[in-house]
Amino acid sequence: MFKASSAALGVLLLLALTACGSGGSDKKDTVSLSKDEKTAVASLEKAFTSSTTGALTATEAKCTATKFVSSVGIAKLKSAKLLDDKLQVNTSGSPTFDAATSGKFADALLGCVKYQARLAQETAKSDTTIDAAKFQACLEKELPNSLVKKMLVAEQTQSKDAATIGQQGTKAMTDCKVQAKK
Numbered sequence: 001m002f003k004a005s006s007a008a009l010g011v012l013l014l015l016a017l018t019a020c021g022s023g024g025s026d027k028k029d030t031v032s033l034s035k036d037e038k039t040a041v042a043s044l045e046k047a048f049t050s051s052t053t054g055a056l057t058a059t060e061a062k063c064t065a066t067k068f069v070s071s072v073g074i075a076k077l078k079s080a081k082l083l084d085d086k087l088q089v090n091t092s093g094s095p096t097f098d099a100a101t102s103g104k105f106a107d108a109l110l111g112c113v114k115y116q117a118r119l120a121q122e123t124a125k126s127d128t129t130i131d132a133a134k135f136q137a138c139l140e141k142e143l144p145n146s147l148v149k150k151m152l153v154a155e156q157t158q159s160k161d162a163a164t165i166g167q168q169g170t171k172a173m174t175d176c177k178v179q180a181k182k
Helices: 002-013 035-050 058-072 074-079 099-112 115-126 132-142 145-157 162-179
Strands: none
Touching: 035 058, 035 074, 058 074, 058 099, 099 145, 115 132, 132 162, 145 162
16 A cells, blocks of 8 residues: 555655645534544554655545545455455555546545645745746646546556546646746
8 A cells, every 4th residue: 555655645746745735624524434434544544644755744644534435435445455354554565446436535635635735835845936826826727636636546547548647737737837937
């Protein structure tokens, strides 16, 4: 899983982002979890915050893990080899997500992380010639969550069009960097 979560988060976060920021979740989004689901969420939270590429904040990790587990379910996460029989993250192999499961992961992640804002902030920190506000505005238009989701699903499912979709994301980022120069 660490390989898989690192790859998934790396694709999503593209630049190994580590800044804070959360899409937040309203109280209306609160879900009741079973004891097993709580165990699975805690295991995923740990993996998401300890990932070497694109680690999430504790708030983002809890939000993402909760939404993902509640939308997919324990049985599917075990059959995908993401969780072992003890509901811990499977560290001995990579999970196999179908497009639906990957889509639910992307929805959970993008529902908990303000991706474009985070990417803009981190890019502006490492490239002082970038205006973060302009970059974020461009990303929101050129690299919307719908494209980020397509990128993540394509990468996680190793679809035949993963490279093409990844190039679309890279082009959007590159174009936005040019437009956001101070």
